[in-house]
Amino acid sequence: MLLNMLCLSALPAAMVFAEKAPASTAATTNTAQTTVAGSIQKPDLNVLSAVLIEPTTGQILFSENADKPLPPASMTKMMTEYIVAEQVKEGKLKWTDKVTVGENPAQTVGSRIFLAQGDVHTVEELYTAMAVGSANDATVALAERVSGSEQEFVKLMNKTAQELGMKTAYFINATGLDKKDMPEKYRPDTDKEDVMSAMDAAILGKHIVMDHPDFAKFTSIQSYKFRERDKAPIVNYNWMLESNKNVPNFKAYAYPGLDGLKTGHTQNAGNCFTGTAERDGMRLISVVMGTDSEAHRFTETKKLLDYGFDNFEIKQVVAGKSKVEGLDTVPVKKGKATEVGVVTDSDVSFIVPKGSEVKGVQSKTQLEPEDKLVAPIKKGTKVGTVTYTYKAEGIDQPQTKTVNLVTSEEVEKGGWFRLFFRAIKDMFGDLFNSIKNLF
Known part of the structure; x- marks a missing residue:
């Protein structure tokens, strides 16, 4: 019988820089420096949590408090980015669709492009402002375009998180703002806040880069002029973009092959960053949460990515x-x-x-x-x-x-x-074996 056979073998006027680090003292964890397998040394990080994965295999290369739910700040917007990109992919939205700005986005504070109620912009324009400048108002406008209201969109965010296998993520808004910073009229009736573990952020990043391989079309943009009348463009908060290697203010942080994904900062969250870079055909996704400054979210990310690229490679075994x-x-x-x-x-x-x-x-x-x-x-x-x-x-x-x-x-x-004579042959074979077993 053939059943279950087993075989075993051997920085501009048009933006408010809400992500700028305050003079705060975010709690940090010193990851003990250890040697794995006698030769591979893990990085010493000053973070609340961190993780490093390779997305095609899902393999975890580094993990420190990676399953602990923490405030993700604007890394929350990765879920908004993913859902909007999915809507476009499925034909439910077009990049050229017009979005009319409502009261909620017009009253949203923090990083923003100062949308006024009644303004009309395309999905692509708002998406770019969200991805490059972490614009809260553009994010809420997109959420309302998809689901009618931000809170209906939040239901979709939480449902999508479960479908993607994110175990700790819970969202109360589309932006990552603390509840107290949302427009009072549009605050949800809950005591909860946005939370997401480093592992959940990495899983979300994995789906962004694998389900939408054109993601860098938005996340790698260095600066973006949202309106012609704006005096200055939106500048990408991601200092590590490889394209920043010739920018005086950022060249010390520019990282070869890095093209995304999303920064985050609030007083509760500290400074966070989900980064991704590709070298020699291997892409890695890193997450650091709870660093104590804007600069340190990038220096700690560099340690993680260097650890991955310096010590590991993908090898075909079959x-x-x-x-x-x-x-x-x-x-x-x-x-x-x-x-x-x-x-x-x-x-x-x-x-x-x-x-x-x-x-x-x-x-x-x-x-x-x-x-x-x-x-x-x-x-x-x-x-x-x-x-x-x-x-x-x-x-x-x-x-x-x-x-x-x-x-x-x-x-x-x-x-x-053919089948008739094969059946006869099998019958006589079975009969012969039965007789042979009598002796």
């Missing part, structure tokens, strides 16, 4: 269309052939220490029930899955990836004559 050891074929019922070859439908890659050999990868297969493998069967038909597991030196948890097992060729349905 090529697509590969056979699984010990499972070249599976039986087929009612076909011209009685079996068909099976291969993986995609490649498998893991994060490994740079320059290391990949050894000890294990595989475990799970096949479809026998009654599903009945001809005719097309090439590429899923017949099961194979899960690969690998424990890399320098990474705390084993990595796993599951891919489909598919047929490597087509199997046509057998004619009645």
